Amino acid sequence: DQQVKQNSPSLSVQEGRISILNCDYTNSMFDYFLWYKKYPAEGPTFLISISSIKDKNEDGRFTVFLNKSAKHLSLHIVPSQPGDSAVYFCATANTGNQFYFGTGTSLTVIP
Amino acid sequence: GAGVSQSPRYKVAKRGQDVALRCDPISGHVSLFWYQQALGQGPEFLTYFQNEAQLDKSGLPSDRFFAERPEGSVSTLKIQRTQQEDSAVYLCASSPDAASSYEQYFGPGTRLTVT
Numbered sequence: 001d002q003q004v005k006q007n008s009p010s011l012s013v014q015e016g017r018i019s020i021l022n023c024d025y026t027n028s029m030f031d032y033f034l035w036y037k038k039y040p041a042e043g044p045t046f047l048i049s050i051s052s053i054k055d056k057n058e059d060g061r062f063t064v065f066l067n068k069s070a071k072h073l074s075l076h077i078v079p080s081q082p083g084d085s086a087v088y089f090c091a092t093a094n095t096g097n098q099f100y101f102g103t104g105t106s107l108t109v110i111p
Numbered sequence: 112g113a114g115v116s117q118s119p120r121y122k123v124a125k126r127g128q129d130v131a132l133r134c135d136p137i138s139g140h141v142s143l144f145w146y147q148q149a150l151g152q153g154p155e156f157l158t159y160f161q162n163e164a165q166l167d168k169s170g171l172p173s174d175r176f177f178a179e180r181p182e183g184s185v186s187t188l189k190i191q192r193t194q195q196e197d198s199a200v201y202l203c204a205s206s207p208d209a210a211s212s213y214e215q216y217f218g219p220g221t222r223l224t225v226t
Contacts, residue, residue: 043217
């Protein structure tokens with residue numbers, strides 16, 4: 001049973017516009033949420049995170065929003081740049097150091 | 112500085128063969144994780160080490176899978192009697208300490224193909 005779901009396998013956005021990537025999770029006990037970015041033939045790289053006690057975390061062009069009541073997580077990238085084209089994974093973690101990843105969303109930013 | 116490295120990057124094994132996949136974490140990192148990523152899926156947790164102690168191996172799919180980290184640095188994931196369903200990318204990740212293991216640094220992965 002998937003603990004984390006990314007229902008959009010792909011997303012295309014024009015350069016300069018906002019990219020919104022979504023993620024849903026099932027377990028309300030998760031206490032940390034992360035986004036990773038992955039280029040082909042490379043491992044995922046950490047992008048941004050948020051703890052369960054917050055509802056927003058911002059880092060430059062990247063903002064993560066957490067809606068605990070809806071068990072929903074989103075990543076906003078604004079403005080989107082062609083170099084942001086990659087696969088984005090959301091992940092959740094608990095204090096037991098078990099991590100659960102979604103299936104990823106492939107973002108294409110069109111110049 | 113050097114990141115997480117994994118070797119080999121690609122491995123082709125015949126069904127029934129044993130394989131060993133190596134992970135060199137970032138020097139000094141306490142926590143080490145192994146993941147299995149099937150095609151079109153996200154990474155799935157296999158096992159977790161804190162220094163040399165294997166604290167969680169609940170994700171290992173069968174007793175054919177074995178991981179070790181004897182000196183708390185390099186780790187090896189061994190798969191015995193490989194099966195076709197073992198074909199996947201195996202990712203290793205490390206993090207500086209147990210408290211901040213939320214932020215993991217991943218290696219490039221080993222792509223295993225079992226024929």
